[in-house]
Amino acid sequence: MEITWYGRACFRLKGRDATVITDPSPPSTGFVAGKHEVDLLTISHAHADHSYTRSITASLTLTRPGEYEYRNVLVTGVRAFHDAVGGAERGENMIFAFELEGVHICHLGDLGHLLTEEQLSELGPVDVLLVPAGGQFTVSPALAAEVVAQVSPKLAIPMHFAVDGASTDLLGPERFLHEMAVAEPVRQPKAVVTSSSLPDETQVVVLDARGKTG
Numbered sequence: 001m002e003i004t005w006y007g008r009a010c011f012r013l014k015g016r017d018a019t020v021i022t023d024p025s026p027p028s029t030g031f032v033a034g035k036h037e038v039d040l041l042t043i044s045h046a047h048a049d050h051s052y053t054r055s056i057t058a059s060l061t062l063t064r065p066g067e068y069e070y071r072n073v074l075v076t077g078v079r080a081f082h083d084a085v086g087g088a089e090r091g092e093n094m095i096f097a098f099e100l101e102g103v104h105i106c107h108l109g110d111l112g113h114l115l116t117e118e119q120l121s122e123l124g125p126v127d128v129l130l131v132p133a134g135g136q137f138t139v140s141p142a143l144a145a146e147v148v149a150q151v152s153p154k155l156a157i158p159m160h161f162a163v164d165g166a167s168t169d170l171l172g173p174e175r176f177l178h179e180m181a182v183a184e185p186v187r188q189p190k191a192v193v194t195s196s197s198l199p200d201e202t203q204v205v206v207l208d209a210r211g212k213t214g
Contacts (some may be wrong), residue, residue, distance in 0.1 A: 030165060065094065102194075120150060134172070157181060161176070
């Protein structure tokens, strides 16, 4: 199973039987996913930088909580908030957890708070956590590191941070990496993950951003 990052909170999760796109972003962020025909599209919330679907064709689009199964992909949507005050400032945020080929991946969207015990229970065990690291509109880098500790994934992949002039409204990944006590993260163009390749303890992997417009 392959994980490719297209900047902001947009990933492509590609398995043998199905392909998923999460939170596609518009060119105004400095990134664009490009044209994709996929089986599943998930959108964590309706803000423009997470719901640019113009070039995405999907058989099924998920935006709400619940449990779903499509083309051998199991998906759980868990309701959360975009802020620390129950959505009063920025509204709701959907967390989506996927099971592809025996690997459990969790996309936090624009999470704005620590997870509750109920949310952690709904998500279940997580092998790969896609966590916002650039602050500003989500949890701070320090809180992002706390969320990683709450979830205890095998791989933590930061997203939603500034990269070389793109997403300049966000912080870079450095503060998150500092909070995670990671001086030299593993850097990869994409992550190829199997259930047997997962490390024993949490490892931070920084992916190269595809789809930069500048």
